[in-house]
Structures are given as structure tokens and as C-alpha cells.
Amino acid sequence: MFKVGCVGIDTSHPGSFVKVMREAGLQLEYTEVYNDGFRTDQEVEAFMELAGVSQRCTSLDEMAKSVDIAFIHDCNWDRHLELAAPFIEAGTPVFIDKPVVGNLAECRKLEALVKGGAKILGGSSLRYAIEVGELRELLADSKEQVIAMLGTCGVDRFNYGIHIVEALHAIMGPGAKSVSYSGVTSTGNTDIEQYVVTWESGAKVTYQLQSGVWQPCHVMLQTDQAVHHREIIIDNVYLALLRYIQAVLEGTCEATDVYVQTEAIHIMLAGEASRLRDGAEIALKDLPEIPVHFDGNEFCNEYALANKP
Numbered sequence: 001m002f003k004v005g006c007v008g009i010d011t012s013h014p015g016s017f018v019k020v021m022r023e024a025g026l027q028l029e030y031t032e033v034y035n036d037g038f039r040t041d042q043e044v045e046a047f048m049e050l051a052g053v054s055q056r057c058t059s060l061d062e063m064a065k066s067v068d069i070a071f072i073h074d075c076n077w078d079r080h081l082e083l084a085a086p087f088i089e090a091g092t093p094v095f096i097d098k099p100v101v102g103n104l105a106e107c108r109k110l111e112a113l114v115k116g117g118a119k120i121l122g123g124s125s126l127r128y129a130i131e132v133g134e135l136r137e138l139l140a141d142s143k144e145q146v147i148a149m150l151g152t153c154g155v156d157r158f159n160y161g162i163h164i165v166e167a168l169h170a171i172m173g174p175g176a177k178s179v180s181y182s183g184v185t186s187t188g189n190t191d192i193e194q195y196v197v198t199w200e201s202g203a204k205v206t207y208q209l210q211s212g213v214w215q216p217c218h219v220m221l222q223t224d225q226a227v228h229h230r231e232i233i234i235d236n237v238y239l240a241l242l243r244y245i246q247a248v249l250e251g252t253c254e255a256t257d258v259y260v261q262t263e264a265i266h267i268m269l270a271g272e273a274s275r276l277r278d279g280a281e282i283a284l285k286d287l288p289e290i291p292v293h294f295d296g297n298e299f300c301n302e303y304a305l306a307n308k309p
Contacts, residue, residue, distance in 0.1 A: 002249050003031040005067035007060065007083050008074035009047045010037050010303065013097060013238075017071070018051045020238045028246055032057050032067060037074055038304035064090035069249060072096045072122075075159075075303050078296030081106055081113075088118040095245055096122035099162045100261060103293035104269060107262040114258040121248060123261050124166035125241035126217060131230035132170050133240075135219065139171070144223035146172065149205045154215025157193070158268060158294040159303075161209045164217050167232065168197075168205050169264045171219070175200040176263055178283045179270035182206075195271040198281075207271075269293070 006014050014030070021028050032055040035044050048056065057063040063070065064086045070093075072083050077099045084094045100122040101107055114120055126132065139146065149171065153164035169176070182194040190212050197205040217232040247253035263284075270282040273292040282290065 002028050002068040002246065003066070004028055005057070005063040005070040005087075006030045006033040006047075006051070006053070007035075007063070007070055007072045008037050009033065009035055009039050009044060010075035010300075010307075011073055011097070014047060014071070014073050015050060016238055017242065020242055024239055024242070026242055026246055027250075028242060030071075031055065032063050034058075034060055034063055037076075038300070038307075040309050043309055060086040061090075063087075064092050067092060069093040069095060069245070074300075076296040076300035077102045077294070078106075080296075081109060084120065088113060088120070093119040093121065093249065096120060098122070098124040098166070099158060099265065099268075099294070101265060102158065102296050104266070104287050107265055111258050111262060119248075119255065120258065121245055121255055123256070123264070124163045125237040126163045126167040126232055127170045127256070127264075128240040128244045129167060129232045129237045130240055131219070131232045132167050135171050135221065135228060135230060138228065139223070142223075142225065144225045145201070146203045146205075147222050147224060148203065149219065149221040150208065151206070151220075152208045152210070152215060152218045154210040154213045156211055157209055157272075159299060161207070162264065162268060164207050164209070164219075165267055166264045167217060167219060168207060169260070169267065171221070172199060172203065172205060174260050174263050176205075176267050176284055178281050179267055179274055180281045181271060181274035181279045183279065193275070195274070197267055197271075 030051045030053050033053050034057045070087045072080055080096050087094045151164040151168045153160055176197050177200050178198045180196045182196055184191050184193045192210045194206055194208050220229045248255050266284045269287055269292050270284050273282045273290045274280055
């Protein structure tokens with residue numbers, strides 16, 4: 001059984017992961033918890049009771065010495081690498097929940113850490129969704145070439161938007177070239193934004209984000225031979241992600257390349273830069289010259305207000 005350290009209980013993920021780990025009989029279990037976020041002591045105690053955890057750590061250095069992997073669940077992505085640092089220093093693998101980071105400088109730091117030997121997993125569970133795997137296998141078997149693809153998602157621009165971008169990126173593979181913001185359609189109580197990513201192959205991939213409303217994630221792709229559609233069943237995505245993490249720990253699966261992980265974030269940064277520049281096409285290679293980021297501190301404060309105990 002792999003001992004998992006839970007760092008932060010900001011989101012619903014830790015509680016949901018507990019249920020999936022148990023029901024699927026995975027060799028993963030939370031054994032310790034650390035929390036310095038907005039959740040109260042009462043909420044931490046409730047999680048500990050749910051997960052069967054008896055140890056609440058007061059320092060990450062302490063936790064890093066006694067777990068097999070840490071799960072960073074803090075909703076402030078600007079703190080993720082800081083929270084992961086004690087585990088990386090101790091040589092302990094880390095899973096960083098989505099979004100892993102929110103700016104180019106931290107993408108570069110993440111890449112350097114992995115290049116230096118750190119074992120860092122992370123990102124959206126949708127990258128490992130069953131339906132995403134089915135589409136990848138279908139394309140590989142049929143030798144079809146993707147010409148255009150559309151992915152939909154709801155809730156917000158980055159914290160949830162990263163889900164559909166990672167799913168689309170997993171199907172296409174690396175090679176995104178540029179992003180253009182197509183605009184927004186407003187109905188008075190919700191907005192739908194569209195961003196078009198051009199791949200080096202010439203394929204056009206659109207991610208469509210609806211704000212303020214949860215929506216299921218759908219993927220429709222058109223190839224040189226056919227049209228394919230999948231709805232990503234959200235109830236199954238945590239199991240797929242946790243099986244992937246377990247397989248990496250067991251040594252039966254390679255971790256996703258860090259440059260693949262960060263390219264998905266580059267796409268969203270380029271999309272945000274395009275939105276702020278009235279839809280100008282932004283090449284990913286030009287991102288170092290553009291001061292754009294997603295603010296994790298701001299998101300965390302808003303999330304805390306919306307999720308009071």
C-alpha cells in the first residue's frame with residue numbers, strides 16, 4: 001500500500017479520492033494530512049475521520065520523510081511549487097493537482113525540477129480519461145488525421161478550463177503553434193468564450209469555455225475520414241487518474257513528459273494573451289515576451305469566499 005500525504009483540503013478532490021481509492025481497491029491511501037489553507041480545524045478533522053487518517057502534520061518536512069507520495073491539493077496554484085519543495089528535496093514523488101502552475105516562469109521552474117531528477121506528476125484528470133484514451137487509440141489504429149476538433153467545458157476560464165485543454169492536448173499530442181481568441185457570446189447570466197489553437201500540422205482545435213455554469217466536457221473531432229464524438233463521463237475520471245499515479249509508483253507506467261504538461265498551460269497563457277489583445281494570434285514561442293499569468297492568489301480568495309464552512 002502506498003502512503004499518500006494530503007497537502008491541503010481546499011477542494012472536493014481529497015474526499016472524492018478517498019471514495020475512489022476504497023471502492024476500486026487501489027493500493028493508495030491517505031495516511032497524513034497537512035493544512036494551512038482556509039479550511040477550518042473542524043473541516044480538517046472531518047476529513048481525517050472520513051479518510052481514516054490519524055496523523056496531522058505541522059510541517060511538510062516532517063511529512064516528506066514518511067510518505068511514498070504527496071498530493072498537493074491547495075487551490076492556490078501560485079503556491080504549488082513552494083508546497084512541493086520539501087518533498088522534491090527529500091526525493092519523494094509529488095502529484096500536483098490542476099492547474100499545476102499559472103505562469104510561464106513557473107512552467108520553466110517545473111521543467112528544470114523534473115530535468116534535475118524530481119518526480120512530479122500532475123494536472124487534469126481528463127488527460128487520463130477513458131474516452132480520451134479511446135480517441136487516441138482510434139486515431140492511431142485508423143491512421144486518421146485530425147483536421148479540426150472542438151472541446152467544451154463549463155465553470156471558469158482557467159481552474160476548470162485547463163480540464164478540456166489537457167484532454168484535447170492529450171488527443172493531439174504536443175505541437176501547438178499559436179492561439180487566437182475568437183470572442184464571447186453573452187446571454188445575460190453566462191458567457192461562452194472560444195479559443196482556437198493552431199497545431200504545427202495545420203489542425204485547428206477550439207476550446208469553448210462557459211462561465212458560471214458547470215457543463216459536461218464533450219469532444220468532437222473531424223478527421224480526413226470521419227467525425228467522432230465523446231462525452232467525458234466525469235464519474236470515471238478520478239479512477240483513471242489514480243490508476244495512472246499508482247502505475248507510475250509501481251514502475252509499470254512512465255510519467256507524462258513535463259514538457260507535455262507545460263505545453264497545455266502555454267496554450268492557455270497564449271489564449272489569455274490573445275483575449276487581452278482583442279483576438280490577436282499569439283504564438284507560443286512569443287510567450288516569454290508577453291507579461292500574462294493566471295492569478296492563483298486571487299482565485300484562492302474567491303474560492304474561499306464561495307466555499308465557506
